[in-house]
Amino acid sequence: MECADYGITRALERDNLNLNPLQRGGVLPAAARKALYEFGDGYSVCDYCAGRLDQVTRPAVNSFLDDLADFIDADAVRTVHGAREGKFAVMHALCEAGDTIVADGNAHYTTHLAAERNNLEIVEVPSTGYPDYEIKPEAYREVLEDVADRVDVKLAVLTHVDGNYGNLTDAEEVARICRKMGVPLLLNCAYSMGRLPVKLREIGADFVVGSGHKSMAASGPIGVLGMRSEWEDTLLRRSGRHEKKEIEMLGCTSRGAPLATLMASLPHVVERVSRWDDEIKKTRKLVSELEEMGGIRQIGKRPKEHDLVRFETPVFHDIASSHPRKGFFLYEELKKRRIVGIRRGQTKWFKCSVYGMTDGQVQYVIDSFREIIEKNRN
Amino acid sequence: MECADYGITRALERDNLNLNPLQRGGVLPAAARKALYEFGDGYSVCDYCAGRLDQVTRPAVNSFLDDLADFIDADAVRTVHGAREGKFAVMHALCEAGDTIVADGNAHYTTHLAAERNNLEIVEVPSTGYPDYEIKPEAYREVLEDVADRVDVKLAVLTHVDGNYGNLTDAEEVARICRKMGVPLLLNCAYSMGRLPVKLREIGADFVVGSGHKSMAASGPIGVLGMRSEWEDTLLRRSGRHEKKEIEMLGCTSRGAPLATLMASLPHVVERVSRWDDEIKKTRKLVSELEEMGGIRQIGKRPKEHDLVRFETPVFHDIASSHPRKGFFLYEELKKRRIVGIRRGQTKWFKCSVYGMTDGQVQYVIDSFREIIEKNRN
Ligand SMILES: Cc1ncc(COP(=O)(O)O)c(C=O)c1O
Ligand SMILES: Cc1ncc(COP(=O)(O)O)c(C=O)c1O
Numbered sequence: 001m002e003c004a005d006y007g008i009t010r011a012l013e014r015d016n017l018n019l020n021p022l023q024r025g026g027v028l029p030a031a032a033r034k035a036l037y038e039f040g041d042g043y044s045v046c047d048y049c050a051g052r053l054d055q056v057t058r059p060a061v062n063s064f065l066d067d068l069a070d071f072i073d074a075d076a077v078r079t080v081h082g083a084r085e086g087k088f089a090v091m092h093a094l095c096e097a098g099d100t101i102v103a104d105g106n107a108h109y110t111t112h113l114a115a116e117r118n119n120l121e122i123v124e125v126p127s128t129g130y131p132d133y134e135i136k137p138e139a140y141r142e143v144l145e146d147v148a149d150r151v152d153v154k155l156a157v158l159t160h161v162d163g164n165y166g167n168l169t170d171a172e173e174v175a176r177i178c179r180k181m182g183v184p185l186l187l188n189c190a191y192s193m194g195r196l197p198v199k200l201r202e203i204g205a206d207f208v209v210g211s212g213h214k215s216m217a218a219s220g221p222i223g224v225l226g227m228r229s230e231w232e233d234t235l236l237r238r239s240g241r242h243e244k245k246e247i248e249m250l251g252c253t254s255r256g257a258p259l260a261t262l263m264a265s266l267p268h269v270v271e272r273v274s275r276w277d278d279e280i281k282k283t284r285k286l287v288s289e290l291e292e293m294g295g296i297r298q299i300g301k302r303p304k305e306h307d308l309v310r311f312e313t314p315v316f317h318d319i320a321s322s323h324p325r326k327g328f329f330l331y332e333e334l335k336k337r338r339i340v341g342i343r344r345g346q347t348k349w350f351k352c353s354v355y356g357m358t359d360g361q362v363q364y365v366i367d368s369f370r371e372i373i374e375k376n377r378n
Numbered sequence: 379m380e381c382a383d384y385g386i387t388r389a390l391e392r393d394n395l396n397l398n399p400l401q402r403g404g405v406l407p408a409a410a411r412k413a414l415y416e417f418g419d420g421y422s423v424c425d426y427c428a429g430r431l432d433q434v435t436r437p438a439v440n441s442f443l444d445d446l447a448d449f450i451d452a453d454a455v456r457t458v459h460g461a462r463e464g465k466f467a468v469m470h471a472l473c474e475a476g477d478t479i480v481a482d483g484n485a486h487y488t489t490h491l492a493a494e495r496n497n498l499e500i501v502e503v504p505s506t507g508y509p510d511y512e513i514k515p516e517a518y519r520e521v522l523e524d525v526a527d528r529v530d531v532k533l534a535v536l537t538h539v540d541g542n543y544g545n546l547t548d549a550e551e552v553a554r555i556c557r558k559m560g561v562p563l564l565l566n567c568a569y570s571m572g573r574l575p576v577k578l579r580e581i582g583a584d585f586v587v588g589s590g591h592k593s594m595a596a597s598g599p600i601g602v603l604g605m606r607s608e609w610e611d612t613l614l615r616r617s618g619r620h621e622k623k624e625i626e627m628l629g630c631t632s633r634g635a636p637l638a639t640l641m642a643s644l645p646h647v648v649e650r651v652s653r654w655d656d657e658i659k660k661t662r663k664l665v666s667e668l669e670e671m672g673g674i675r676q677i678g679k680r681p682k683e684h685d686l687v688r689f690e691t692p693v694f695h696d697i698a699s700s701h702p703r704k705g706f707f708l709y710e711e712l713k714k715r716r717i718v719g720i721r722r723g724q725t726k727w728f729k730c731s732v733y734g735m736t737d738g739q740v741q742y743v744i745d746s747f748r749e750i751i752e753k754n755r756n
Binding site: 001003004005006007008010012013020022023025027028031032033034035036038039040041042043044045047058059060061064066067070071081082084085088092095099101109110112113114116117141173204213214217219220221239240241242245247248250251253254255256257258260261265266267270329369 | 494596
């Protein structure tokens with residue numbers, strides 16, 4: 001049989017500045033590139049396994065998990081395949097089909113899918129809507145109290161930073177509310193862990209999930225699941241028949257290269273999280289300079305507390321209406337300048353991030369947008 | 379915070395001949411090494427995603443899945459995180475808590491864990507026991523009929539080739555029995571798909587799962603789930619709220635490097651499967667030459683139809699009893715000769731595989747065992 005040509009090259013990230021928020025936090029540092037080379041083959045992390053991935057000492061998965069637990073201030077940590085698989089595991093361990101959970105209105109689709117796969121009912125805490133889309137702890141409390149009057153709420157899920165507006169929620173306050181009501185809280189840190197400080201116990205959450213490929217400079221798919229000690233028995237329950245094996249992990253999870261990259265990247269991630277304030281400065285500069293151009297407006301909470309920015313861009317939509325390339329002009333103008341990551345044909349609004357870029361690169365992005373506007377504005 | 383040194387190097391596979399069956403089928407060919415380099419960063423396969431991983435065209439995940447479906451003669455194929463995650467998904471989609479499934483007595487622990495995580499009852503088809511440990515279709519039929527008298531059997535699982543004895547089961551015959559009784563059959567091909575020909579429709583199975591890191595020359599974790607068209611609605615059911623997203627896949631599964639390696643390796647895998655007979659010849663040569671040395675006996679079905687071989691080795695156990703290094707001598711003698719993959723301290727029996735080795739390497743392994751015996755035999 002003949003295989004097609006699958007086009008397995010990816011020059012996008014090498015040759016361009018990528019504004020796609022999804023890709024900014026997953027770029028590998030040199031150490032992780034080396035780990036990929038070393039641990040590329042099959043079950044590469046399993047050479048010295050005695051039955052438990054989290055206890056492997058060569059490479060030192062065990063000390064890595066200790067460091068990671070420290071880093072996120074959790075009592076126990078496991079790697080999972082991603083944030084969504086972590087959410088699924090928590091829901092699966094805590095809930096039964098038909099149970100009700102509460103989630104914020106900015107939750108990622110994977111929160112909904114994890115719940116749907118577990119046959120759970122989601123009651124939603126609405127955001128404040130346009131233009132801030134804020135999730136207020138007060139609203140969370142109201143919904144939680146209201147639902148708790150009717151049914152037993154098995155779990156509360158809060159998106160620490162959402163993927164639509166890049167809003168950072170007040171997790172401490174929501175955790176206080178949940179604790180008071182006796183509802184365990186799962187904090188979805190896919191967009192925060194590895195970018196900004198996340199401290200499970202300080203926040204007061206019961207569980208956190210993180211995403212290695214999204215925000216921890218790791219090869220996908222890999223994620224992090226952290227928990228308080230009181231949940232270990234539930235979440236890390238062992239098999240009756242295979243004593244060493246944890247059921248929710250199906251024995252073991254990330255048995256290969258992505259884990260090696262997550263491990264190799266941890267020192268880099270620890271360091272970059274300590275420079276989070278610089279990232280915020282860069283982001284705010286981007287926002288203020290773009291807004292100054294006119295016809296561009298940042299949506300979501302102000303001022304920005306995260307690198308993911310959503311802009312409404314009537315200026316580009318106006319240009320598109322009379323441009324010979326129509327809606328494609330923006331993508332093409334950016335592409336000419338080696339800037340990518342904004343969807344082809346989209347001009348009304350876009351999401352972007354300059355996370356991890358140098359000041360010079362951020363300036364170049366700003367200047368490029370200015371040039372495109374000046375050149376094309378009617 | 380200071381991170382420990384995790385020792386993220388892996389010279390084992392570079393510097394030695396590795397007899398560990400778990401690692402023989404996961405070694406990357408050059409094309410997959412290149413894919414790893416290209417697709418190392420984060421969500422690398424998601425640049426051009428319009429909401430469905432299996433429909434991504436750059437890289438051409440869509441045509442890859444078409445070719446893969448062809449290769450394993452399935453109507454629909456998805457990538458999953460591994461064989462176990464594929465088994466979990468099938469059980470989760472077909473069964474409810476408390477349901478009963480039937481599985482063979484040589485099933486991998488991950489079959490048990492997938493069932494346990496789904497709260498399923500497993501009824502086991504016993505093997506013939508020592509020394510062949512064969513799973514006979516007749517025994518499968520008896521158990522199935524017996525259980526079906528009492529409860530509704532929701533699924534039958536058969537290990538195509540098991541990981542303890544490397545026995546190839548008569549999947550066609552078991553499939554015939556299952557079909558006759560109206561019980562869907564899931565064939566666990568973790569040790570077969572990518573090594574020997576696996577044809578879902580020819581066999582008559584409803585589902586097959588494969589393991590990329592174990593047998594398909596891919597970086598872990600990645601697996602393959604193939605099915606007949608009549609199961610697509612059940613297994614690939616879409617979310618009510620997010621129309622494009624498949625619930626059992628949590629939207630998407632392998633979002634990164636392992637998928638790129640699986641794709642890059644497919645032509646290599648297709649080619650090597652066509653040379654399976656040569657692998658069997660090598661394995662049988664290993665068995666006959668080792669058995670000729672005396673005090674070594676192949677366990678499991680004879681003659682070998684798979685590269686995984688389990689040997690009983692009283693000769694090494696005898697030596698260990700009076701050797702100054704006790705049970706460690708075998709490991710150490712092999713290590714000196716740059717042969718690894720047999721557990722340290724183990725001399726009563728071991729599992730090994732020479733899959734993918736050249737004839738010269740196989741001869742070297744054989745000669746090494748002979749030398750070790752001659753040098754140490756009392
Ligand atoms: C807020 C949020 N949660 C979860 C996810 C999914 O992360 P993963 O791919 O690790 O499951 C995303 C990805 O876009 C996200 O933005
Ligand atoms: C027969 C069998 N099934 C399943 C597995 C697990 O495969 P995966 O790691 O892809 O889940 C193994 C691994 O050893 C195996 O031998």
